[in-house]
Amino acid sequence: MSSxxxxxxxxxxxGSALILPALAWAAEGEEGGVxxxxxxxxxxxxxxxxxxxxxxxxxxxxxxxxxxxxxxxxEARRAKIDEDLERAESxxxxxxxAMAAYEKALAAAAAEAQKxxxxxxxxxxxxxxxxxxxxxxxxATETAAAEARIAAAKQPALDNIPDVAAETAQAIVARLxxxxxxxxxxxxxxxxxxxxxxx
Numbered sequence: 621m622s623s624x625x626x627x628x629x630x631x632x633x634x635g636s637a638l639i640l641p642a643l644a645w646a647a648e649g650e651e652g653g654v655x656x657x658x659x660x661x662x663x664x665x666x667x668x669x670x671x672x673x674x675x676x677x678x679x680x681x682x683x684x685x686x687x688x689x690x691x692x693x694x695e696a697r698r699a700k701i702d703e704d705l706e707r708a709e710s711x712x713x714x715x716x717x718a719m720a721a722y723e724k725a726l727a728a729a730a731a732e733a734q735k736x737x738x739x740x741x742x743x744x745x746x747x748x749x750x751x752x753x754x755x756x757x758x759x760a761t762e763t764a765a766a767e768a769r770i771a772a773a774k775q776p777a778l779d780n781i782p783d784v785a786a787e788t789a790q791a792i793v794a795r796l797x798x799x800x801x802x803x804x805x806x807x808x809x810x811x812x813x814x815x816x817x818x819x
Contacts, residue, residue, distance in 0.1 A: 785810040 658667065786807040793801050801809075 782807060782810050782814070 789810060790801050793799055
C-alpha cells in the first residue's frame with residue numbers, strides 16, 4: 621500500500637511539473653488577449669484546490685476500491701498457483717507410485733516368463749529323453765527279434781550245409797572225372813572232411 625501511495629505522490633509531482641509550464645504559457649496568452657480560460661492564473665487557486673480534492677479522492681478510491689480488488693486477485697492467483705503446485709506434487713507422487721508398481725509388475729512378469737521358459741525346456745528335455753528311451757527299447761526289441769530270426773534261419777542253413785556240400789562234391793566229381801558218386805558216399809566224404817577240419 622505504501623509503495624502505491626508513494627507512486628501516486630510521484631505522479632502528482634510529475635503532473636504538476638507538466639502543468640506549471642502550460643499555465644505559464646496560458647498566462648502569457650491572456651496578457652496578449654489569446655488563451656484558455658482554464659489556464660487563467662487568476663483561477664489557479666480554485667483549480668489547484670479541485671486538483672488536490674480530485675487527487676485525494678482518486679487516491680482513496682484506489683486505496684479502498686481498486687487496490688483491495690487487485691490485492692484479492694493477486695492473493696487468489698497466488699492461492700491458485702499454490703494449489704496447482706500442490707496438485708502437481710501429489711500427481712508426481714502418484715506417478716512415482718504407479719511407476720514403481722509398473723516396474724514391480726514388469727519384474728514379476730519377467731520372472732514368470734523365465735519360470736515358464738525353464739519349465740518348458742525341462743518338459744522338452746524330459747519328452748526327448750522319454751522318446752529316446754522309447755526308441756532305444758523299440759530298437760532293442762527289433763534287434764532281438766532280428767537276431768532271433770537270424771538264429772532261426774541260421775540253424776537250418778547250418779543243417780543244410782552238409783547236404784549242399786555233398787551235392788556240390790557230386791557235381792564237381794561228375795564234371796571233372798565224369799564219375800557219378802552215390803549221395804551217401806558224398807555225405808560220408810563231406811563229414812570226414814568236416815571232422816578233419818574241426819580237429
